Amino acid sequence: MDFDLNDDQRLLRDSVDRLIADRYDFEARRRFTAEPEGWSRANWVRFAEQGWLGLPFTEASGGFGGGAIEIALVMEAFGRGLVVEPYLASILLAGRLLEEAGEAALVRRIAEGELLGAFAHLERHSGWDLEDVATKARPRGDTWHLTGTKCVVLHGDCADVLLVTARTAGAQRDRDGIGVFLITPDAPGLTRHGVPTQDAQRVAEITMSDTPARQLAFAGDALATLERVRDQAIAALCAEAVGVMEQMHATTVDYLKTRHQFGRAIGEFQVLQHRAVDMYVALEQARSMALFATLMAAEADSPRRRAAISAAKVQIGRSGRLIGQEAIQLHGGIAMTIEYKVGHYFKRMTAIEEMFGNADTHLEQVATAESIL
Amino acid sequence: MDLRFTDEEIAFRDEARQFFREEVPEAIRRKVLEGRHLSKDEIVHSQRILNARGWAVPHWPRAWGGQDWTPVQIYLFQDEMQQAGVPPPLPFNVSMVGPVIAEFGSDAQKLRFLPRAANLDDWWCQGFSEPGAGSDLASLRTKAVLDGDHWVIDGQKTWTTLAQHADWIFLLCRTDPAAKKQEGISFILADMRTPGIKVRPIQTIDGGHEVNEVFFDRVRVPRENLVGDVNRGWDYAKFLLGNERTGIARVGTSKARLKRIRDLAKLELRAGRPLIEDRRFREKLAAVEIELKALEITQLRVVADERGHARGKPNPASSILKIKGSQLQQATTELLLDVVGPHALPLAAQDEGNGRNEPGIGPEHAATAAPTYFNWRKISIYGGSNEIQHNIIAKAILGF
Ligand SMILES: Cc1cc2nc3c(=O)[nH]c(=O)nc-3n(C[C@H](O)[C@H](O)[C@H](O)COP(=O)(O)OP(=O)(O)OC[C@H]3O[C@@H](n4cnc5c(N)ncnc54)[C@H](O)[C@@H]3O)c2cc1C
Numbered sequence A: 001m002d003f004d005l006n007d008d009q010r011l012l013r014d015s016v017d018r019l020i021a022d023r024y025d026f027e028a029r030r031r032f033t034a035e036p037e038g039w040s041r042a043n044w045v046r047f048a049e050q051g052w053l054g055l056p057f058t059e060a061s062g063g064f065g066g067g068a069i070e071i072a073l074v075m076e077a078f079g080r081g082l083v084v085e086p087y088l089a090s091i092l093l094a095g096r097l098l099e100e101a102g103e104a105a106l107v108r109r110i111a112e113g114e115l116l117g118a119f120a121h122l123e124r125h126s127g128w129d130l131e132d133v134a135t136k137a138r139p140r141g142d143t144w145h146l147t148g149t150k151c152v153v154l155h156g157d158c159a160d161v162l163l164v165t166a167r168t169a170g171a172q173r174d175r176d177g178i179g180v181f182l183i184t185p186d187a188p189g190l191t192r193h194g195v196p197t198q199d200a201q202r203v204a205e206i207t208m209s210d211t212p213a214r215q216l217a218f219a220g221d222a223l224a225t226l227e228r229v230r231d232q233a234i235a236a237l238c239a240e241a242v243g244v245m246e247q248m249h250a251t252t253v254d255y256l257k258t259r260h261q262f263g264r265a266i267g268e269f270q271v272l273q274h275r276a277v278d279m280y281v282a283l284e285q286a287r288s289m290a291l292f293a294t295l296m297a298a299e300a301d302s303p304r305r306r307a308a309i310s311a312a313k314v315q316i317g318r319s320g321r322l323i324g325q326e327a328i329q330l331h332g333g334i335a336m337t338i339e340y341k342v343g344h345y346f347k348r349m350t351a352i353e354e355m356f357g358n359a360d361t362h363l364e365q366v367a368t369a370e371s372i373l
Numbered sequence B: 001m002d003l004r005f006t007d008e009e010i011a012f013r014d015e016a017r018q019f020f021r022e023e024v025p026e027a028i029r030r031k032v033l034e035g036r037h038l039s040k041d042e043i044v045h046s047q048r049i050l051n052a053r054g055w056a057v058p059h060w061p062r063a064w065g066g067q068d069w070t071p072v073q074i075y076l077f078q079d080e081m082q083q084a085g086v087p088p089p090l091p092f093n094v095s096m097v098g099p100v101i102a103e104f105g106s107d108a109q110k111l112r113f114l115p116r117a118a119n120l121d122d123w124w125c126q127g128f129s130e131p132g133a134g135s136d137l138a139s140l141r142t143k144a145v146l147d148g149d150h151w152v153i154d155g156q157k158t159w160t161t162l163a164q165h166a167d168w169i170f171l172l173c174r175t176d177p178a179a180k181k182q183e184g185i186s187f188i189l190a191d192m193r194t195p196g197i198k199v200r201p202i203q204t205i206d207g208g209h210e211v212n213e214v215f216f217d218r219v220r221v222p223r224e225n226l227v228g229d230v231n232r233g234w235d236y237a238k239f240l241l242g243n244e245r246t247g248i249a250r251v252g253t254s255k256a257r258l259k260r261i262r263d264l265a266k267l268e269l270r271a272g273r274p275l276i277e278d279r280r281f282r283e284k285l286a287a288v289e290i291e292l293k294a295l296e297i298t299q300l301r302v303v304a305d306e307r308g309h310a311r312g313k314p315n316p317a318s319s320i321l322k323i324k325g326s327q328l329q330q331a332t333t334e335l336l337l338d339v340v341g342p343h344a345l346p347l348a349a350q351d352e353g354n355g356r357n358e359p360g361i362g363p364e365h366a367a368t369a370a371p372t373y374f375n376w377r378k379i380s381i382y383g384g385s386n387e388i389q390h391n392i393i394a395k396a397i398l399g400f
Helices: A007-023 A026-034 A041-050 A068-081 A087-100 A104-111 A222-258 A270-296 A302-336 A342-354 A359-368 B007-023 B026-033 B040-052 B071-084 B091-104 B107-118 B233-243 B251-267 B279-306 B318-344 B369-380 B386-397
Strands: A117-120 A136-140 A143-154 A161-167 A178-183 A190-196 A202-215 B124-127 B143-147 B150-157 B168-174 B185-191 B197-202 B211-222
Touching (some): A007 A068, A068 A087, A068 A222, A068 A270, A087 A104, A087 A117, A087 A143, A087 A161, A087 A222, A136 A161, A143 A161, A143 A178, A161 A202, A222 A270, A222 A302, A222 A342, A270 A302, A270 B386, A302 A342, A302 A359, A302 B369, A342 B318, A342 B369, A359 B279, B026 B040, B071 B251, B071 B279, B091 B107, B091 B168, B091 B185, B091 B233, B150 B168, B185 B233, B251 B279, B251 B318, B279 B318, B318 B369, B318 B386
Parallel strands (some): A117 A161, B124 B168
Antiparallel strands (some): A178 A202, A190 A202, B150 B211, B168 B185, B197 B211
16 A cells, blocks of 8 residues: 655646646636636646646657546646636547547647647536437438537537537437547537636537537447546546645635634634534545545446446535535635635535536445445 | 414415415516526515505504514415515515614604615615624724714725615614723614715625625714614614514525426436436435425424514524524525536526626526525525524523
């Protein structure tokens, strides 16, 4: 057993932490979200220079061969800074799918930060089930044509390439007949409509009507690949959530020590100390399960991997809700204002809870799988 | 013992139900039920409909438009109002400043302010909290000094709900800095147009604008705007808070939200089936309904007990209603979030206050789920936070 980082990992962690601390404070973030795309291209260039955009990809496709641990280090720091750049969408979802499909040239451009990708899966009634796809792919001539609508596509508005799930055969919830298709946003019949999200990220709704598309070729089953990439993304999201929770907790403890009412710091009220302690326990439980997810992200036995990832998502969801709600409550009115940072962490946490399935959905997965113990 | 209402009570309830549904515009009620913001005009319009019927201020003294209803009638009235999505008459007018003026104000004040408060001709706001005086309200520092025929007010209030609409503010000011904290406070009324009053908006995390900071810089208000006796303001403030007993649980509001959740859960699919058929979801819904039923009965027990209580004297049992009522209201906002899931993420179009006019995406009913969840965190903070309510129960009921 070994929970220590190696030297390279420590270097990586220090450099991400430093950049977030120096360049990504609350004021800076406000400026980034006010930029036209809702995030900062300059930051993206900087992330590329640091090598973070190529982190998950093999060296053969222009990456640095990092694993889930390296990704988690980056994401946890991104959580602390509430980073709004499209790392999850472009690198961990679109980039990774392209890599699995052997699209080395595109991956290289993504890793350089020159190309942005997005993953378009969610539909109005699909939930996050990857096999639940109503969007249709029909062959005509030598290309496929897609028709359907994809919702809440993370950073779908700025993406240069869209990776879209569509059904080539079968009924809406069949596990067979799902493909991943590459579309450029200027393709005929495609409209996209971007909006900001509750947590200051960006999403788009994408409608395709007989839109020509190229199918990606995976070594194995497309659905199995999708599930693996999604599970790795969830593990990364869990790490981000830990960074978010850590900040909410730390900010709350600081506030309890400085806010005075009734002639003393409110942190002197033991009942509030205990509440802060419960938040801390929830945080550490979340941290452990995020670590579990990180270490299981590359597990080849997919049922075991999926159960582990789901278990982590449940823990993250529950700890996140408790910590978020308590952070607001223990601050009192100040936390209800948009000028104070805690509310922004709370909103990001809420969005994370709703992404890739909430705690209830994943609890169901764990309950129906083999025991994770 | 009987949990059923009498025939007269049922007749009264039906009359209220019919009135709310037939007389208050459906468009306004739908907005309330869907958690959208009301405009000032809509709130005024709705209160005037109630007032025309004599129902804006049923709990006031008879002479000022009250109805002499029994506590059960008041309960039924509020429950129906909340379930129908009728905007409650502005609490600052009808539950706060109105009863205080009716009880402690001069005849001239009653005549001048009460009818206009009932009809929402004057919009009142509550200037109690300050940056340094939240839970510890008695430590407030805004001061009023008598100068000839005027009080001169200096200081700052904060969290002032809807001050941007207000014509008048009632505020607690320190008038005797030498006295013990609670004993040097007075209750003063100020016209919001008085020179020296400045309102600065505070945006909340859901993007809305419902609270403000209010600054007072050498604000001169006529001496006769003092309510009751000088330095007795703390007693009046306690009376004001003690008036709000049963309404705070807002059981009717939670009932309406749960009904909406059931309806929407029929439309939203999970794993290809309507969410309402999902066992886990139904159990979560049931768990909230059980607690709500318990709270409703607790509330009725408090109501029954009201008869033995003096008016304006806080009943510590109402702290139970505040704690549980706020928790359940918040639980319903979480259920609603569960129902719409990821579709709650896109920011709604033209949600008042967020300053954007891009059209939104996704199902319309999803748009308010997240903002409501965020915004309703406030209800366990304001009006005496839930921690303060715990302190009250511990002291006043458990005898610690
Ligand atoms: C949306 C909104 C609208 C409001 N509208 C109005 C309005 O119109 N007019 C008005 O005057 N005020 C208004 N308020 C203010 C409200 O009443 C205060 O926010 C409330 O009294 C809490 O004060 P605070 O925010 O300063 O928190 P604090 O008093 O600083 O409390 C911070 C935390 O410490 C806890 N705490 C404090 N003291 C104790 C204790 N002794 N024991 C245990 N825990 C304790 C609190 O419960 C809270 O969790 C509003 C507030 C909000 C959020």
